Amino acid sequence: MPDSSFIFPLLLQSLLIPAAVCGALLLMFNASHRAWPVPVAIAAGLLASYLATYHAQWSFPPHQALDWMPLVLLLALGAIGVERSGRPLLRLPLALLVAAVVAWPALGSAGIAKILLSIASIALLMTACWSALAQAAPRRPTPPLLLAMVAGGAGLALMIDASQLIGQLCGALGIAAGVAGLLPRRRLPGNFGPAAAGVAVLLLGALLAYAHIYAGFGLGLVLLLAAAFLADPLMALRRQPAAWLASAVLAALPVMAVVGLAVKAMQDSGGY
Amino acid sequence: MNKALLSRLPLSSLALASLLAAGAAHADNAFPAGNYKIDPVHSVAYFEVGHAGGISRFMGRFNDMSGDLVVGAPEKSRIKVDVKVDSVDTRNEGLDKHLKSPDFFNAVQFPTLSFVSTAVTLSPMGEGMVAGNLTLHGVTKPVTFKLREVGTGSGPKGDTRVGYVASSTIKRSDFGMSYGIPKATTDEVDLRINIEAVKQ
Numbered sequence: 001m002p003d004s005s006f007i008f009p010l011l012l013q014s015l016l017i018p019a020a021v022c023g024a025l026l027l028m029f030n031a032s033h034r035a036w037p038v039p040v041a042i043a044a045g046l047l048a049s050y051l052a053t054y055h056a057q058w059s060f061p062p063h064q065a066l067d068w069m070p071l072v073l074l075l076a077l078g079a080i081g082v083e084r085s086g087r088p089l090l091r092l093p094l095a096l097l098v099a100a101v102v103a104w105p106a107l108g109s110a111g112i113a114k115i116l117l118s119i120a121s122i123a124l125l126m127t128a129c130w131s132a133l134a135q136a137a138p139r140r141p142t143p144p145l146l147l148a149m150v151a152g153g154a155g156l157a158l159m160i161d162a163s164q165l166i167g168q169l170c171g172a173l174g175i176a177a178g179v180a181g182l183l184p185r186r187r188l189p190g191n192f193g194p195a196a197a198g199v200a201v202l203l204l205g206a207l208l209a210y211a212h213i214y215a216g217f218g219l220g221l222v223l224l225l226a227a228a229f230l231a232d233p234l235m236a237l238r239r240q241p242a243a244w245l246a247s248a249v250l251a252a253l254p255v256m257a258v259v260g261l262a263v264k265a266m267q268d269s270g271g272y
Numbered sequence: 273m274n275k276a277l278l279s280r281l282p283l284s285s286l287a288l289a290s291l292l293a294a295g296a297a298h299a300d301n302a303f304p305a306g307n308y309k310i311d312p313v314h315s316v317a318y319f320e321v322g323h324a325g326g327i328s329r330f331m332g333r334f335n336d337m338s339g340d341l342v343v344g345a346p347e348k349s350r351i352k353v354d355v356k357v358d359s360v361d362t363r364n365e366g367l368d369k370h371l372k373s374p375d376f377f378n379a380v381q382f383p384t385l386s387f388v389s390t391a392v393t394l395s396p397m398g399e400g401m402v403a404g405n406l407t408l409h410g411v412t413k414p415v416t417f418k419l420r421e422v423g424t425g426s427g428p429k430g431d432t433r434v435g436y437v438a439s440s441t442i443k444r445s446d447f448g449m450s451y452g453i454p455k456a457t458t459d460e461v462d463l464r465i466n467i468e469a470v471k472q
Contacts, residue, residue, distance in 0.1 A: 056453070063410060066374050105381050109380055162369065166373075166374065216372070265366075270365055271366070
């Protein structure tokens with residue numbers, strides 16, 4: 001029987017708090033039909049979890065890489081402006097900015113070439129996933145649930161094999177995206193549109209970048225998780241009414257593979 | 273000194289005499305003054321924490337250590353130690369990976385743990401204190417170690433060597449490492465640095 005004093009804080013910080021904050025904000029914004037309530041609620045859910053988990057370590061001015069997370073959240077909200085401007089080309093510069101905030105504290109030890117390469121590859125990956133989800137978001141119910149599944153799977157894998165802290169935050173993001181996807185549509189103002197997809201993808205991308213750069217989370221695992229986002233656009237091409245179910249199953253495969261590989265890595269490294 | 277005389281001496285005088293004798297013996301074996309470089313093979317830094325809220329004591333070590341010593345009069349003595357955080361070793365690869373993550377040491381952003389002395393005091397018995405600045409997790413704080421001279425002599429190549437042990441207890445939260453206190457590991461961390469250094 002797991003120790004409840006260990007499990008309860010995890011559930012509180014990564015499940016209850018982000019779900020409550022995200023859900024409460026969505027219900028509060030019920031009267032609004034604009035594009036910003038859903039992405040703001042998802043970001044607020046993650047911020048609440050971050051404060052609950054990390055408050056003892058956080059310092060201002062920022063000292064360690066994860067101290068910059070509030071700035072990452074603010075930048076990610078820039079996706080609302082990008083989508084409102086109707087200029088998808090702005091997605092890449094915003095993703096580059098987010099990736100740079102995540103990666104630059106490692107400059108001293110990793111070297112400029114490696115960091116620039118990391119920033120460029122992370123930003124390209126985030127832009128590709130954002131674009132794929134933004135295309136599907138207005139027409140299909142899957143993007144928030146897909147995000148919930150990928151972020152939740154990433155959280156589980158990270159807690160098993162890399163960093164419990166970043167894993168908890170990924171889990172919280174997954175819960176917030178899940179709440180945004182599962183609230184009854186009539187109660188979901190503004191729907192889960194491209195702006196919400198952009199904010200959620202940038203936040204998930206930032207957390208996975210933290211995990212890869214600072215906690216040794218394999219690039220292969222990050223790519224597998226990114227591949228899950230391809231399921232939806234692929235199935236959308238078939239134009240079948242029930243294709244969302246097939247896309248959910250297709251997306252679950254790489255996520256399950258990532259969790260399986262993390263479990264194997266944990267077993268190979270002594271079962272810690 | 274005959275038995276009768278010995279019996280007339282107060283006990284405190286005997287204790288003082290034996291202390292002086294020990295001190296003199298230590299002084300005979302005085303550590304040769306000079307500049308020394310830490311021998312990374314025969315030096316190691318240990319840490320010990322309470323696990324799972326303090327139900328047991330858990331030890332780990334850092335295998336990669338370097339630095340310099342100046343041995344001489346206390347006011348001239350110096351110690352500088354650099355430890356590569358990436359060399360953390362708990363005999364479990366998974367735990368090592370977790371310790372290097374941002375949950376604990378954040379080894380990518382803060383690859384080095386270092387100590388630079390500011391003052392050294394040593395008694396004739398070879399015990400004392402070394403005060404200085406410890407940089408851990410990118411935070412520098414003053415820390416005082418207990419210092420003990422272990423021995424001096426020649427190495428296999430005829431080089432002059434000295435040995436010291438330094439130990440202290442810190443709070444990891446003072447250095448911005450607060451994750452998992454106290455359920456995963458305790459806030460208090462015992463540090464012990466075993467040094468063997470070669471005269472240059």
